[in-house]
Amino acid sequence: MAPLLSQIVHLIKSIVLRPEDTSRRSSAQFFPGKQLPFGRTSGIVISWWYSEDTFDTLDTVASLLIGTHSELRDCDPESVSDAVMKTLQEVCINPAIFKGDALLFSKYRTLLECRAVTVPQLAAAILQEIVTNVRSLIGKRCTIFAVPRLQVTSFCLAEESIRVIAISDSTAWQDLVNEGYQFDGWTPMHPILGPGESRTFSLPGEFECLLVAEAYGTQKGAQFNSILRFRKLAAVLFAVASERAPYPYHKAMARPLELCVQFPHKSNPDLRVTSSSCDSVFPYYASPIPIGADEVATTQDWYSRCLRCSEDTRSRLEKGAHFLNRGMNSSDIEAYINYFVTLDALFGERGSVESSILKGVRTLGIPDTYIEKAKWLFELRNEIVHGGSRYITEWPKFIRYKKHFRSNPMTDVQSLAQVSVLKAPYVFAP
Numbered sequence: 001m002a003p004l005l006s007q008i009v010h011l012i013k014s015i016v017l018r019p020e021d022t023s024r025r026s027s028a029q030f031f032p033g034k035q036l037p038f039g040r041t042s043g044i045v046i047s048w049w050y051s052e053d054t055f056d057t058l059d060t061v062a063s064l065l066i067g068t069h070s071e072l073r074d075c076d077p078e079s080v081s082d083a084v085m086k087t088l089q090e091v092c093i094n095p096a097i098f099k100g101d102a103l104l105f106s107k108y109r110t111l112l113e114c115r116a117v118t119v120p121q122l123a124a125a126i127l128q129e130i131v132t133n134v135r136s137l138i139g140k141r142c143t144i145f146a147v148p149r150l151q152v153t154s155f156c157l158a159e160e161s162i163r164v165i166a167i168s169d170s171t172a173w174q175d176l177v178n179e180g181y182q183f184d185g186w187t188p189m190h191p192i193l194g195p196g197e198s199r200t201f202s203l204p205g206e207f208e209c210l211l212v213a214e215a216y217g218t219q220k221g222a223q224f225n226s227i228l229r230f231r232k233l234a235a236v237l238f239a240v241a242s243e244r245a246p247y248p249y250h251k252a253m254a255r256p257l258e259l260c261v262q263f264p265h266k267s268n269p270d271l272r273v274t275s276s277s278c279d280s281v282f283p284y285y286a287s288p289i290p291i292g293a294d295e296v297a298t299t300q301d302w303y304s305r306c307l308r309c310s311e312d313t314r315s316r317l318e319k320g321a322h323f324l325n326r327g328m329n330s331s332d333i334e335a336y337i338n339y340f341v342t343l344d345a346l347f348g349e350r351g352s353v354e355s356s357i358l359k360g361v362r363t364l365g366i367p368d369t370y371i372e373k374a375k376w377l378f379e380l381r382n383e384i385v386h387g388g389s390r391y392i393t394e395w396p397k398f399i400r401y402k403k404h405f406r407s408n409p410m411t412d413v414q415s416l417a418q419v420s421v422l423k424a425p426y427v428f429a430p
Helices: 003-013 054-068 077-091 100-104 119-135 170-177 219-244 293-307 311-328 332-347 353-362 368-385 398-405 409-428
Strands: 027-030 046-050 139-147 150-152 155-157 162-166 209-217 259-264 274-277 289-291
Touching: 003 054, 003 077, 003 119, 054 077, 054 119, 077 119, 077 219, 139 219, 150 162, 150 209, 155 293, 162 170, 162 219, 209 219, 219 259, 219 289, 219 293, 219 311, 219 409, 289 293, 293 311, 293 409, 311 332, 311 409, 332 353, 332 368, 332 409, 353 368, 353 409, 368 398, 368 409, 398 409
Parallel strands: 150 289
Antiparallel strands: 027 046, 139 209, 139 259, 155 162, 162 209, 259 274
16 A cells, blocks of 8 residues: 555544543544534534644645645645545545444444445545645645845746846736736735725835746645745845945845735635745845846846756755855854855765865865865854854954955855855856
């Protein structure tokens, strides 16, 4: 029996109808059967109890479902777990699957013993019902996140299903509307749903552009996947802009935006518009960051190069960009560690982290001073990770570093991380 089917059987077996001690087990009371649009199916109430491993098994079933069904890739485990348990509560009185009388009168100890078919048939039938219920939760959605200070020329990354839209670009916005998403008159500058509708779904604060990601999945899963892609793009855009800027960009005291809005496609079974909080994707900088046609072309070429890399290398590049973005959105030692994890994600090998990072940095064709700095920066990384210093300036070699390189460790580790992310695809790609 396949692992997923085996875990479904294990889950059913872990549901107890006659526990020895009800006070020491979590339980559920519910109306069995499929829920009708305007109320429950019957007045029957069923109670059952869970074993110690029920919820671990439930998590395993959800994980295997997402991993083995490509259409569920952008589903979140929580929603899938809820759908699995909902399915069991619906089918437990289905005479083609379970013996209803045995269940209602608790004739057996576990739910598995109430089956009306063989174990393989039981697992297959329930898997089919689970997939049907999960499919009712998924659909095409677009997630929108506002970005301040990023002054862009609108562009698309088709391979990532991402759009970057300047707020003044009505043509780019109309192109998105034409894709069939249910905006109902909502626009970033007029965030009101429908004529006379009181719901606004406003994006907070001032912003210059929108990041838009399209996904097919559950509401939470699509949002999670979209935020991952936003982080990757924000890291690359900022690295490209920083490389060409005459001076470094400094973060402002203003609080970054931490809200995204999600709209359903007209083909989606769930047509709700939702807004959700999320961690910061792009800090609020003190000055505008221009992203013109040249920067857009460089960014698009970076993504194109990534596609030419192996799957393992693409994973390294994605994680490197992710931690670069984490560094952008944090400060002090947390930022320092995230920037260094960027290098580790790109080049690190277990058991030889320092040597593999130095070897990787050398392949980038950057000035030798970066190699020398990297050795010192790795020493500071060890000092922080192992509790030797609570903040960067407490490092015993901090003053020596500043005098020797005429710079500071934070600026250098950020610069090295950005350069590495930008150049790595050109080194890795065949």
